[in-house]
Amino acid sequence: MTSPSLDFASDNASGVSDVVMRALLEANAGYAPAYGADPFTQESQARLSALFERECAVFLVATGTASNALALAALCPPWGAVFAHEDAHVMGDECGAPEFFTGGAKLVGLAGEAGRIAPESLREALARFPRGLVKQAQPAALSLSQATECGTLYGLDEIRALSAIAREAGLRVHMDGARFSNAVATLGCAPADLTWRAGVDVLSLGASKNGTWACEAVVFFDPALAADMAFRRKRGGHTLSKGRFLAAQMNAWLAEDHWLALARHANAQARALAEGLARIEGVRIAFAVEANEVFAVLPARVDAALKAQGARYYDWPSRRLPAGFAAGPQARFVRLVASFTHKPEDVARFLEIAEKAL
């Protein structure tokens, strides 16, 4: 195993928080009805409804891919089209799960800087998919990633603007919130403001990347949209028999704003990493660090020195670099992800190696 303190490969590389682990230990006592008919699951529904200031229909699952794909399937028929940023997770990182769960819908990639869909890109795409034109996929849903795949955030106004365009065209709005907690931690706004009050119909709320083992919630702000979800989830093999396992994680994660504390910590480590790297000659930060991810171009010597010391992180496709940036043999484009487990000394050590490499 690599040296732990230099592992910035993924927020999935961490385990669970002590709080969550303790909750699992406690939930382990005794018997509970299976398949979600347990009091833990009821509690999770109440907690999420309270958090979002609205009666929500909540479905817990174990993976983000399931959460996204099931949510989109609830919004989009087999002949529908889902519009998402061209680099969104649903577009290219789920091996076609949205296509599978929707029964063959079309995912339409939209351009936009820094992982954010540009409104004109959405408008232009919608113009290409006139409603009722039988030979084409029918526009059904917009999927926004918050935080984005570039570690950036949509502002409230941006979400509202995109949602308005979508809703005017008769689309439903989905939010891929795999890193929703990181977004809330940064923006400091109410979860309701970031979602249904801004036009979002369904949120795929992720906890797995931020403190739990495997726990995601599909949150329907309009329960009517969830009419078929119990069947979809069961049929997809995503209804865990020991439902309390999922719910116990979610409940501990939500209690006393634990989720926000974890996210704030991760975000802070990412910012520290970015600030430190930015001071190193030749390093360029590609996107604003608004959540827990840092995308940077590193001089090859820096990259080599870090890897030689056991640092872990992913090389990133250079086609995703913003205009004005370049990568190549002498300049590596990389992604660093901080999680709730990273300590300031991990960041410091990482920066120290980078600085000395030049």
Place this chain on the structure above:
Amino acid sequence: MTSPSLDFASDNASGVSDVVMRALLEANAGYAPAYGADPFTQESQARLSALFERECAVFLVATGTASNALALAALCPPWGAVFAHEDAHVMGDECGAPEFFTGGAKLVGLAGEAGRIAPESLREALARFPRGLVKQAQPAALSLSQATECGTLYGLDEIRALSAIAREAGLRVHMDGARFSNAVATLGCAPADLTWRAGVDVLSLGASKNGTWACEAVVFFDPALAADMAFRRKRGGHTLSKGRFLAAQMNAWLAEDHWLALARHANAQARALAEGLARIEGVRIAFAVEANEVFAVLPARVDAALKAQGARYYDWPSRRLPAGFAAGPQARFVRLVASFTHKPEDVARFLEIAEKAL
């Protein structure tokens, strides 16, 4: 919540064993690569290959439904037919997951006493599905449940006989082993004898009902059959990001025959329950208790007394009663499931209430 000690509703009503919980605590330390590229997952593959005395291709998932449906999808094309006992879990308890994952295959229910497919039933069904007849589904797989939905077991000879019929007709053989550990505990034979040496191609090995939170393994005895499984699992949303979570459960479960110890314990409680009930006037045990389930007809007064004391168990459809049995207002057909958590005093208390009811 109901009184714990009288909860025989489901083996899914229990939590996890202390051993498994401890393993999760230990696995929580440090960082590990995501999506199954971690050392825990490697270890689980090695452990399962060792257990089955053969190099296996192993895919861990979180639910039995996913495990069954993914396994069947690997064996059966969209235009294929899967033959299973008419009461099998894949037939009517998974909301069509096998149909979903195969892309619309046909599941053909076969008759047979006590949950076991009768060889003549299989032969007759195969005769109805001639290979190459384009208008019909093509025979593709036989699925055997071990233990069965009646809590009974196939003997080695029975598995061999059914497999031989299936293989001669060009079918692959799947085993739904949601309670495989209970079967091995009773039969005392090598797992390899019960599976590939008896003609089984793929085993859906369940751990969730017997000591873990959520852990199932699809075990391919011929790795060539698993060529597409990584894509199928990912696309189904069943590739957990924190793969070590699944693998740590499996490893602890397998180590030092913990799985067998848990199963033996559960089976013993079921047997004690059945033996005690059989001594009560008017109670009839519907099927031989060969695993951890007891199917019984209880006099209404016994049933009422138990429920009044908070006992939990399911009423079972009377159409599943064997010939010569009857249920109705005065005789309730019920299912009782024992798990690794039940203690002899739980059983004793249950029997005490039942005895006093008359």
Place this chain on the structure above:
Amino acid sequence: MTSPSLDFASDNASGVSDVVMRALLEANAGYAPAYGADPFTQESQARLSALFERECAVFLVATGTASNALALAALCPPWGAVFAHEDAHVMGDECGAPEFFTGGAKLVGLAGEAGRIAPESLREALARFPRGLVKQAQPAALSLSQATECGTLYGLDEIRALSAIAREAGLRVHMDGARFSNAVATLGCAPADLTWRAGVDVLSLGASKNGTWACEAVVFFDPALAADMAFRRKRGGHTLSKGRFLAAQMNAWLAEDHWLALARHANAQARALAEGLARIEGVRIAFAVEANEVFAVLPARVDAALKAQGARYYDWPSRRLPAGFAAGPQARFVRLVASFTHKPEDVARFLEIAEKAL
């Protein structure tokens, strides 16, 4: 090619009527908008609405399998169950088309004599599929074949009774009318009485077996159910570019009760065949001949003599014989289908050979 006059293999073995062929010749003149936006298609919609005394939503396709599968997909979600007679065409003669078009629904076979679903069989099946029980397919549609696969008919009362059971359970009712015209010809009732007035929601009306090349209509008596059909049909590849080709057939077939004349003729030949055969020693007619099919047990010598003279017809599975009948080496169970092209002298010749064989 076999001697034409003895070909009773299938009503699909005939070509098209002269009237239909003439209509195609006429429709061939000039240009017409593609994909169903042509005046022929409009006319077909008007003609069918008039025939059924109600505004219908009509979708023409080229095959009965497409017609059935698309209709069922409009009525049944992927997690739904369709109830049909166990020998129905949708159950075992369409290579899983209903499963494909619905996205993996479950088809549940019901028993019943002479191809007709027994009401108690439907009731019993519905009891096994409680609405809202998430682990099971949800009851969605009843599919009735009129005429049945045994060449028999449901009476008006029988359709009403089955529909009533279905509707009370929240199911929609589909009618596979591949031989609907033969049914109407025999029953002499209004098409509306046989369908929506008796509780049928969607009819798959077949013309291909009775005088056209390739023409079937999915007729929705409640147009609201057809909201998505244009997309389903297009996506299934069933929207013919030269829509007038389908519509011209349908229009000619419907005009001046041509469809009924063709069906009456076919039915009469079938009855003559059955009556003649019934007089031959050792021949037994298995089902009442109410449409254009004769199911008979022929002495082996009769069978051999007919085949030696080039007669064509299918051996039929003996499991489909009614109680009290038997087939084997000395008694062949066969199906004979008469079509609009058969002449009385064809029947006479067939009977002559049969009679002389003894």
Place this chain on the structure above:
Amino acid sequence: MTSPSLDFASDNASGVSDVVMRALLEANAGYAPAYGADPFTQESQARLSALFERECAVFLVATGTASNALALAALCPPWGAVFAHEDAHVMGDECGAPEFFTGGAKLVGLAGEAGRIAPESLREALARFPRGLVKQAQPAALSLSQATECGTLYGLDEIRALSAIAREAGLRVHMDGARFSNAVATLGCAPADLTWRAGVDVLSLGASKNGTWACEAVVFFDPALAADMAFRRKRGGHTLSKGRFLAAQMNAWLAEDHWLALARHANAQARALAEGLARIEGVRIAFAVEANEVFAVLPARVDAALKAQGARYYDWPSRRLPAGFAAGPQARFVRLVASFTHKPEDVARFLEIAEKAL
């Protein structure tokens, strides 16, 4: 109905050639086995194998959408990716039929001028889909349209070059030949040269747009690839019961190079149309006219005059205009399609109106 002689809306707006109609009349005599077991179908297979100088596996269907979707499903698993020009018919004109028949594959649109995929665009796309990367769709097939959606053609060298790139990356090559006959008529090369000798595995050969009612052939140059096609076609509802109807069209179309004569005629009318239009002030021809389609920018007055006289043709999306062209209120971008039914006087009349408009 619009004045026939000015209807350039679509080659689907024409009926069938006299030769084809005569063949249908002749094929109508007598009885023939159903579902493609007839001598007409056998003949069509032999004719196509002869035409392509190779034993082919041939499957006739009634629509181009079915032909494309079934062919792609044979080449691409549900988790596969199909690469096609971004304006290809399979991308946006079939309401997701390829997604439906493949079980949810991803269609990746590639850029390229005048409807032709640019080799660098294919290379770049393949680089984005590394084989074996589980989170992404797996590269499976390249689909080339010949003629293209811009009425242009790939030269032999271009097909060879694209096929070579595709095959090197492990992809199979499909050709959408809805207007294959128009391409052969122009290029004058052997059909084998344009297809399998240039690396094409499967051809969707269209006859419907060029002289038949509804007839398309999926031609597998490697019959092994067609192993499952009989099931896929049946299950898709695309196996016509009266198979001779499809085959009789195909046989007449192929006999004595009727198909080529029809295509040459259509192409000549398109060229004449383009040449005449090009002489009119303000008219610009957008793409080389290499098949039977003309894409032109017409001054608004010309457009209005034509439509006032009943001319029919489609406005085309201006985003498909090549660089250097513009459309708007004063300059309409339109598509004109010539077919085998257009006469020189139709073209002359069309041009006359256009010329006088200025």
